[in-house]
Amino acid sequence: MMTLTYKNILTSTEDQIGIVTLNRPTVLNALSHELMDELVKALEEFDRDDNIRVIILTGSERAFAAGADIKEMSDETTISIMNKDRFATWDRVRCTKKPIIAAVSGFALGGGCELVMTCDMIVASETAQFGQPEINIGVIPGAGGTQRLTRVVGKHKAMEIILTGRTITAHEAHAMGLVNRVAPVELYLDEAKALAKEIAKKSPVAVKLAKEAILKAFDGSLVEGLEFERKNFYMLFSSEDQKEGMRAFLEKRQATFTGR
Amino acid sequence: MAEETILLTEIKNGVGIITLNRPDKLNSFTDELTFRLQDALKEMEKSKDVKAIVITGAGRGFCAGQDLQSRSISHEEGVRPSLGDSIRRRYNPIITKIRRMEKPIIAAVNGVAAGAGASLAFACDYRIVAEGVSFIQSFTKVGLVPDSGATFLLPRLIGATRAFDLMLSADKLEAKEALELGAINKIVAADALMKEATELAEKLAKGPTKAFALTKRAVNRSMFCDLEELLEYEAQLQEIAGRSDDFAEGVKAFVEKRTPAYTGK
Numbered sequence: 158m159m160t161l162t163y164k165n166i167l168t169s170t171e172d173q174i175g176i177v178t179l180n181r182p183t184v185l186n187a188l189s190h191e192l193m194d195e196l197v198k199a200l201e202e203f204d205r206d207d208n209i210r211v212i213i214l215t216g217s218e219r220a221f222a223a224g225a226d227i228k229e230m231s232d233e234t235t236i237s238i239m240n241k242d243r244f245a246t247w248d249r250v251r252c253t254k255k256p257i258i259a260a261v262s263g264f265a266l267g268g269g270c271e272l273v274m275t276c277d278m279i280v281a282s283e284t285a286q287f288g289q290p291e292i293n294i295g296v297i298p299g300a301g302g303t304q305r306l307t308r309v310v311g312k313h314k315a316m317e318i319i320l321t322g323r324t325i326t327a328h329e330a331h332a333m334g335l336v337n338r339v340a341p342v343e344l345y346l347d348e349a350k351a352l353a354k355e356i357a358k359k360s361p362v363a364v365k366l367a368k369e370a371i372l373k374a375f376d377g378s379l380v381e382g383l384e385f386e387r388k389n390f391y392m393l394f395s396s397e398d399q400k401e402g403m404r405a406f407l408e409k410r411q412a413t414f415t416g417r
Numbered sequence: 418m419a420e421e422t423i424l425l426t427e428i429k430n431g432v433g434i435i436t437l438n439r440p441d442k443l444n445s446f447t448d449e450l451t452f453r454l455q456d457a458l459k460e461m462e463k464s465k466d467v468k469a470i471v472i473t474g475a476g477r478g479f480c481a482g483q484d485l486q487s488r489s490i491s492h493e494e495g496v497r498p499s500l501g502d503s504i505r506r507r508y509n510p511i512i513t514k515i516r517r518m519e520k521p522i523i524a525a526v527n528g529v530a531a532g533a534g535a536s537l538a539f540a541c542d543y544r545i546v547a548e549g550v551s552f553i554q555s556f557t558k559v560g561l562v563p564d565s566g567a568t569f570l571l572p573r574l575i576g577a578t579r580a581f582d583l584m585l586s587a588d589k590l591e592a593k594e595a596l597e598l599g600a601i602n603k604i605v606a607a608d609a610l611m612k613e614a615t616e617l618a619e620k621l622a623k624g625p626t627k628a629f630a631l632t633k634r635a636v637n638r639s640m641f642c643d644l645e646e647l648l649e650y651e652a653q654l655q656e657i658a659g660r661s662d663d664f665a666e667g668v669k670a671f672v673e674k675r676t677p678a679y680t681g682k
Contacts, residue, residue: 341634 165192168199173210173357174350175203178217185223186216188268192226193246200253207416210361211353212253214276215260218342221285222269227294247300250275251372254365256356260349261285262342266324271300274309274335277368280352281327281336282345288324308375309335360398360414424453425475426461431622432615433467440476445484446533451507458514468622470518471614472541473525474534482532482555485671497665500561501656508533508565509648515540516641519630521621525614527607531555536565539574542633543617544601547610551589552600558587559667560679562654569647573640574600 167178177199179186186192196214203209216222230238250257250272259265259273262282270287273279281287289302297303298319307315310333318325330336340348356364366389373385393399397417405412425436435457437444444450461467474480515522515537524530524541531553538544538552554571556563563571563584571580575598583590595601605613621629637644658664662682670677 163195163199165189166195166199168203170209171350172354173208174213174353175199175206175209175211176213176215177203178215179222180217182217182219184226185220185264186269187224187226187228188222188272189226189229190241190243190246193243197246197249200250200257204253204255210255210357210364210416212255212257213260213346213349213353214257214272215346215349216262216265216269218262218282218284220263220269221259221261221265222272223264224267224269224290225300244300247271247275254368255361256364256368258349258353260346261287261327261336262345267291267298267302268300271298271302271305274305275301277371278352279330279336280338280340280345280349281330282342283327283339284342285327285330285336285339285345286324287327287330287335288322289319290322290324292320292322306335309333358414360396360402360412361416362396362398363393363402366393423447423450424457426457428461428464428466430615430619431466431468432618433461433464433470434615435461435470435472436475437473437480438475440474440478442484442486443478443481443529443531444474444476444534445481446507447484447487448507451511455507455510455514458511458518462514462518462520468520468626469618470520470522471525471611471618472522472537473611473614474527476528478528478534479524479526479530479550480534480537481529482534482536485559485668497660499656500564500659501652504564504652504655505649508536509645509652512536512540512566512648513645516637516644519633520626521618521629521633523614523618525610526550526552526601527610529553533565533567536563536567536570539570539600540566544595545603545605545610545614545617546592546595546601547607548592548604549607550592552595553587553589554584555587557585559671560661560663560665560677561658561667562651564651564655566644566648566651568651569641569644571600574598 257276258278259276370386427434522541523543524538526546535552
C-alpha cells in the first residue's frame with residue numbers, strides 16, 4: 158500500500174479499520190481546502206485498500222472540527238466562490254463505498270457538523286457539541302446541512318438548530334437520533350472502534366451494497382429505493398460471502414467472510 | 418467596599434478557596450458578585466493546581482441570597498424585573514458549574530445561608546457547617562419560588578415532605594436538624610470551620626482525583642441528570658412569580674420592615 162504523507166490529517170490502521178484523524182489543533186481542525194483535499198485522498202486510499210473494511214473519521218478531544226476555514230472564505234464573491242467549487246471535494250466524501258463512522262468529541266460545528274452528517278454513523282463523547290452556527294455570520298450551511306439535518310431530525314428541529322445557530326449537546330443529539338451512541342470522553346474512540354470491528358466482521362460486499370441502498374433512501378422516491386434495494390439484494394446471490402453466510406447459518410457455525 | 422474585593426480567591430496546597438466578601442450585607446448576591454463567582458469557578462475548574470474547592474463567606478453570614486435592595490430599586494422605579502432572565506444569566510450557570518465540574522466542592526457554611534445562598538450550599542458536594550448556623554428557604558417570604566436549584570436539590574437531600582414544608586414556611590432549618598436529615602456532613606465549632614474544611618479539601622486533593630472525578634460524574638448521572646431542565650423550569654416559574662403583585666408587595670414590606678399584605682395575585 159502506498160502511504161501518502163499529509164499535513165492536515167493523520168492516518169493509521171488497526172486490524173481492518175482505517176482511521177483518519179483531523180489534525181489542525183491550533184485552529185480546532187477548521188476544514189480548509191487543503192485539509193479537505195487530503196481527507197478525500199485518504200478516504201479514497203482506504204476505500205481501495207482490500208485490507209480495510211470500515212473507516213473511522215475523528216478529530217481531537219477538544220474539537221472534531223469547529224467549522225469551515227472562515228479566513229479562506231471571508232473575501233469571496235458569488236462568482237469566485239462558485240468557480241472554486243469547494244464542495245466538489247465534499248461530494249467525493251459522499252462517494253466513499255465503505256462505511257464511515259464519525260467519532261466526535263468537542264466541537265462539531267458548521268462544516269464540522271456537516272462532515273459528521275456525511276459519515277454513516279456517529280459515536281459521540283459526552284462533551285460533543287453539534288450545531289450549524291452559519292446564521293450567526295450571515296450565511297447558511299453550504300455542505301449539505303439543510304438537507305441532511307432535516308432528513309435526520311425532521312423539519313421543526315432542523316429549523317430551530319439552523320435558524321438559531323444554537324449548539325446542542327451529545328445527549329440532545331442522541332435523543333434526536335442524530336447520534337448512534339454516547340460514551341464518556343475517555344472512551345468514545347474505543348466505542349467507535351468496537352462498532353467498526355463489529356461491522357468489519359460482516360461480509361464487505363454485503364456491507365457496501367447495504368450502505369449504497371440505505372443512502373438511496375435519501376434520494377428519490379420510495380418505489381425507486383425499494384427497486385434499488387431489491388436489485389442489490391439479488392446481486393449478492395452471486396457472491397461467495399452469501400453462499401458461505403447462509404451455509405454457516407444452516408450449519409450453526411460462525412461464517413468467515415472473504416469479500417468475494 | 419471596593420468591587421474588586423467582593424470575592425476573594427486563594428490557591429494553596431492543591432485547594433482553591435473562594436470567599437464571598439460582602440460581610441456587611443451577609444454576602445448577598447449582587448449582579449457583580451454572581452458574575453465574579455462564575456468566573457472564579459471557571460478559573461478553578463481550568464487550573465491544574467486546584468484539585469478540590471472550598472466555598473465560604475466572610476463575616477457572620479455564608480450568603481443571604483439575592484440582595485433585595487437592588488430589587489427594590491427597580492420596583493420603586495415602577496419596573497418589574499425579569500427574574501427568569503436574571504436567574505438564567507446569573508444563578509443557573511453557578512449551580513450547573515458546581516455540579517458539572519469534576520472536582521469535589523466543599524461548602525464551609527460559616528453563617529446563615531438563605532435563598533440562593535442556601536441553594537449554593539446545597540449544590541456543593543460537602544457541607545461543613547459551623548455550630549448554630551441555619552438554612553432558610555426565604556423565597557416565599559417575598560412571594561417568590563425557590564430557585565437556583567432549590568426545588569431540585571433540597572427534596573433530594575432531605576425528602577420532599579420536609580423540603581416542601583420548609584419552602585412554604587420559610588422557617589429556619591437548624592444545623593442540628595440538617596445533620597439528622599443527612600443534608601450536611603458535619604457540624605463544627607465556628608473557629609474550627611475553615612481548618613476542618615481545608616483539611617478535608619487537602620486530603621481530597623491528595624487522593625486519586627481521577628477516580629473522584631469519575632465518581633462525581635456517576636453521581637451526577639444518578640442524581641442530577643435532569644438538573645439543567647429543572648433549572649430552566651425554575652427560571653420560567655420565577656419569571657411568573659417576579660411579575661406578581663405579591664412579589665412587589667413582598668419586597669416593599671421587606672424594605673419597610675413590616676408584614677406584607679398578600680393578595681395571591
